[in-house]
Amino acid sequence: MAGRLKQPTGRYGGKTAEERQAERRQRFLDAALQLFGDSPGFRSTTVAALSEAAGLSTRQFYEAFRTLEDVLAALHLQVNDWAETAALAALADVDGLPVAERAAAIFRAYAADVTSDPRRVRITFVEIIGVSARMEEQRLARRARWVDLICAEAEAAAARGEAAQRDYRIAAAAFIGSVNGLLHDWSAGWVDATLDQVVEELVRQLLGILRPQGWGPGRS
Known part of the structure; x- marks a missing residue:
């Protein structure tokens, strides 16, 4: 993937795009703490598995991060x-x-x-x-x-x-x-x-x- 996808802008649900992005980023980190820190571990985790654990999409993953x-x-x-x-x-x-x-x-x-x-x-x-x-x-x-x-x-x-x-x-x-x-x-x-x-x-x-x-x- 050449780069991150374009970020959404504007308010939704009373939160700015930056606030929503920060929340999603933290959800990925919370999911990573479980998957990387327990099972299956970093080397056996996929972007799809991490996104599923975070309750988010792979598209949203690439909005927040480039790689695992x-x-x-x-x-x-x-x-x-x-x-x-x-x-x-x-x-x-x-x-x-x-x-x-x-x-x-x-x-x-x-x-x-x-x-x-x-x-x-x-x-x-x-x-x-x-x-x-x-x-x-x-x-x-x-x-x-x-x-x-x-x-x-x-x-x-x-x-x-x-x-x-x-x-x-x-x-x-x-x-x-x-x-x-x-x-x-x-x-x-x-x-x-x-x-x-x-x-x-x-x-x-x-x-x-x-x-x-x-x-x-x-x-x-």
């Missing part, structure tokens, strides 16, 4: 936005508290949001892998946002004398890899622990990075 990969890309961003919003809200609630409490709040909120729906876990950690170079770039870009958040928290803690003064970027990247792997394995039933225990372990790991053996307040 575009849907996966938008859904991956949406799921990550939900988790990021939850983490930042929790961080705002513990403003001014020590780094241990801040770390616990961030990862408790993130873990609770991501694992609240197994379909979100699959979209975040499974379905996006190996799809295309474009999707890998997007996955790494979103992962870099979490690395930036950890680095910012670590540097702020160091400035307050609560953590070692160092370049945290490599350590933060390694830690985010641990977070993703552990939450995926826990959600899949491969880790025999409660979610609180998983979060406690992640916080211990992060504090170990921030406060390595031999470090103490006043030391670099």
Whole structure:
């Protein structure tokens, strides 16, 4: 298909064309969360099947998206936005508290949001892998946002004398890899622990990075 079909204009049912289009786009994303995040998965879903699940036509699909990969890309961003919003809200609630409490709040909120729906876990950690170079770039870009958040928290803690003064970027990247792997394995039933225990372990790991053996307040 050369491009998207022409968009309708004008009001209908009290809504603008843009509002109706946004609603249809979200219906496709909601359907994709079910089909991509559960069964049959992204690689086995067709445009026709997704349109049927959304209660819309394939013509309306091509008004909103070019390809199914575009849907996966938008859904991956949406799921990550939900988790990021939850983490930042929790961080705002513990403003001014020590780094241990801040770390616990961030990862408790993130873990609770991501694992609240197994379909979100699959979209975040499974379905996006190996799809295309474009999707890998997007996955790494979103992962870099979490690395930036950890680095910012670590540097702020160091400035307050609560953590070692160092370049945290490599350590933060390694830690985010641990977070993703552990939450995926826990959600899949491969880790025999409660979610609180998983979060406690992640916080211990992060504090170990921030406060390595031999470090103490006043030391670099």
